[in-house]
Amino acid sequence: MQSETTPGTTPAPAGKTLPGNEAMLSVRNLKKVYKTDGGDIEAVRNLTFDLKAGELACLVGPSGSGKTTLLKCISGLMAPTEGEVLLNGTPVSGPPKKMAVVFQEYGRSLFPWMRVRENVELPLKNQGVPRAERDKLVDDALEAVGLSHVPQSYPWQLSGGMQQRVAIARAVAYQPEVLLMDEPFAAVDAQTRADLEDLIRTVWRKLGVTVLFVTHDIDESVYLGERVIILSSSPTVIQEDLTIDLPDERDQLNTRSLPRFTELRHHVYEQIQLAKQGHSPAAAVQTDSSAGSGAA
Amino acid sequence: MRFLKTLGYLLALPLILVAIWWASTLGETNFFVPTPALLAEAFAETWFGERIFSDVLPSIGRLVVGVASAIIIGIVAGLLIGSVKWLRDLTEPVLEFFRAIPPPVLVPVLMLLMGITDGMKVAVIISGCVWPVLLNTIEGVRAIDGVLSDSAHTYGIHGWARIKYLVLPSAGPQIMAGIRQCLSIGLILMVISEMFASSSGLGFTIVQFQRSFAIPEMWSGIVVLGLIGVALSFIFQWTERRVLRWYHGLREVENAV
Numbered sequence: 001m002q003s004e005t006t007p008g009t010t011p012a013p014a015g016k017t018l019p020g021n022e023a024m025l026s027v028r029n030l031k032k033v034y035k036t037d038g039g040d041i042e043a044v045r046n047l048t049f050d051l052k053a054g055e056l057a058c059l060v061g062p063s064g065s066g067k068t069t070l071l072k073c074i075s076g077l078m079a080p081t082e083g084e085v086l087l088n089g090t091p092v093s094g095p096p097k098k099m100a101v102v103f104q105e106y107g108r109s110l111f112p113w114m115r116v117r118e119n120v121e122l123p124l125k126n127q128g129v130p131r132a133e134r135d136k137l138v139d140d141a142l143e144a145v146g147l148s149h150v151p152q153s154y155p156w157q158l159s160g161g162m163q164q165r166v167a168i169a170r171a172v173a174y175q176p177e178v179l180l181m182d183e184p185f186a187a188v189d190a191q192t193r194a195d196l197e198d199l200i201r202t203v204w205r206k207l208g209v210t211v212l213f214v215t216h217d218i219d220e221s222v223y224l225g226e227r228v229i230i231l232s233s234s235p236t237v238i239q240e241d242l243t244i245d246l247p248d249e250r251d252q253l254n255t256r257s258l259p260r261f262t263e264l265r266h267h268v269y270e271q272i273q274l275a276k277q278g279h280s281p282a283a284a285v286q287t288d289s290s291a292g293s294g295a296a
Numbered sequence: 297m298r299f300l301k302t303l304g305y306l307l308a309l310p311l312i313l314v315a316i317w318w319a320s321t322l323g324e325t326n327f328f329v330p331t332p333a334l335l336a337e338a339f340a341e342t343w344f345g346e347r348i349f350s351d352v353l354p355s356i357g358r359l360v361v362g363v364a365s366a367i368i369i370g371i372v373a374g375l376l377i378g379s380v381k382w383l384r385d386l387t388e389p390v391l392e393f394f395r396a397i398p399p400p401v402l403v404p405v406l407m408l409l410m411g412i413t414d415g416m417k418v419a420v421i422i423s424g425c426v427w428p429v430l431l432n433t434i435e436g437v438r439a440i441d442g443v444l445s446d447s448a449h450t451y452g453i454h455g456w457a458r459i460k461y462l463v464l465p466s467a468g469p470q471i472m473a474g475i476r477q478c479l480s481i482g483l484i485l486m487v488i489s490e491m492f493a494s495s496s497g498l499g500f501t502i503v504q505f506q507r508s509f510a511i512p513e514m515w516s517g518i519v520v521l522g523l524i525g526v527a528l529s530f531i532f533q534w535t536e537r538r539v540l541r542w543y544h545g546l547r548e549v550e551n552a553v
Contacts, residue, residue: 075450076450077446077449077450095449095450095451095452097452100450100451101446101447101450103443103446103447105443108441108443108444109443109444109446109447110447111444111461111462111465112542112543112546113465113466113468113542113543114461114542122451122453122461123451123452123453126451126452126453126457126461154542154545154546156542156545156546156549156550157545157549170451174451
């Protein structure tokens with residue numbers, strides 16, 4: 001991965017990788033360059049990291065750090081310029097069957113012409129899941145997000161937070177192995193946001209699904225994740241891959257007032273500030289042949 | 297009670313207009329302007345009989361076939377052109393050209409090519425009605441929200457399912473707007489296609505009445521056309537309200553914010 005722009009400072013991948021076939025999701029040397037009329041824009045320079053099955057990792061980075069680009073490449077909506085994404089060892093070339101994505105724009109990701117229940121049911125119906133099984137999955141998913149009382153409403157009749165719950169229910173009912181979330185709570189109010197964060201933790205623990213949660217909110221990333229992957233500003237590399245050693249049981253009041261929470265938050269904040277000022281990550285001085293083993 | 301109120305709003309203005317008409321033609325002797333009573337009499341005599349089967353129904357039949365074909369052709373072609381970029385780039389200038397041609401000038405051409413047949417008349421109706429549906433469908437398909445499209449994509453909704461669950465409903469509001477225009481153009485072309493060379497139909501009959509100075513009868517034919525237009529409009533509105541219920545609801549919510 002010789003970079004044409006700044007030879008010599010080519011950052012090496014700093015994300016944690018797993019040996020052999022232990023990884024559920026692998027991102028390998030991912031690079032994305034947009035070709036525009038005004039020249040090439042390098043959104044993502046070189047990213048490598050693995051997620052193990054059942055892990056909840058947060059991707060956090062300054063705005064414009066290519067988080068959405070990365071997610072689109074992982075979800076198979078966009079082809080990377082270089083590198084690859086592997087799901088269970090299989091390269092991703094289009095949206096994989098065992099992956100669900102929750103977008104930030106809840107108002108634009110649900111079908112406004114379908115009722116809540118139909119929205120949640122559609123992907124299953126499309127897959128040919130038998131009626132009885134479908135009904136059960138949809139009921140359970142709506143129950144899990146606390147929306148069993150509004151199956152016949154249209155999404156636009158609900159508040160923003162509730163609409164995002166519908167989108168989460170749809171993802172949950174789909175029974176993915178990997179759940180990608182692209183700043184899902186950026187557009188909801190603070191209180192709803194806290195509720196939804198707890199909902200994600202609950203759903204994750206209940207289903208054992210692998211979650212990659214993209215956010216620009218540092219507190220959110222530390223509160224939610226078992227691991228926080230900090231991205232640099234564009235062109236994006238991994239600034240740091242940090243393990244969040246907070247207790248597994250988390251709640252909004254107590255977890256957030258733990259000294260360790262404050263330390264971690266502080267650390268992530270510093271790294272992001274460094275990233276914004278253009279400081280290369282610690283691992284960047286290594287050559288690209290040796291994949292970084294994590295800086296945390 | 298609500299029904300009565302709706303009915304009141306529906307009939308109030310027509311009744312007032314008829315009353316004004318009646319008052320202004322009191323003692324009127326102008327041969328070309330009939331009184332309401334005379335017109336009503338002519339209407340009943342002219343249209344409650346054989347003419348329903350010989351003229352009215354065949355006209356309506358051609359109108360329905362023409363408009364329905366135009367809608368189907370417009371939507372199918374619109375889905376195709378709207379979804380495939382190179383097809384869109386290829387067809388757009390040509391479509392603008394064909395759209396700009398006033399369909400009535402096609403009547404003589406189609407007459408020569410197809411003869412004076414029902415097929416010719418239906419072809420005239422289609423040639424004019426297809427454009428608003430086609431162009432609106434193309435626009436509707438192009439305007440599908442990117443996030444919604446990505447959502448469908450990530451959940452493996454492709455091909456026919458994508459058209460059924462995403463593309464058609466999403467383009468629905470625009471398609472319906474196209475159909476609304478298509479209906480009024482259809483009515484006009486139905487009459488015109490029968491005026492040039494024909495031996496039956498509403499357009500033909502009205503021209504016949506005019507040429508034979510059967511003035512109240514001529515007027516009554518115009519009333520029939522108006523009634524057909526009103527009926528079409530009601531059917532359209534009824535359908536549109538059902539098909540686009542989500543859209544009107546969504547708009548209401550958006551406007552309320």
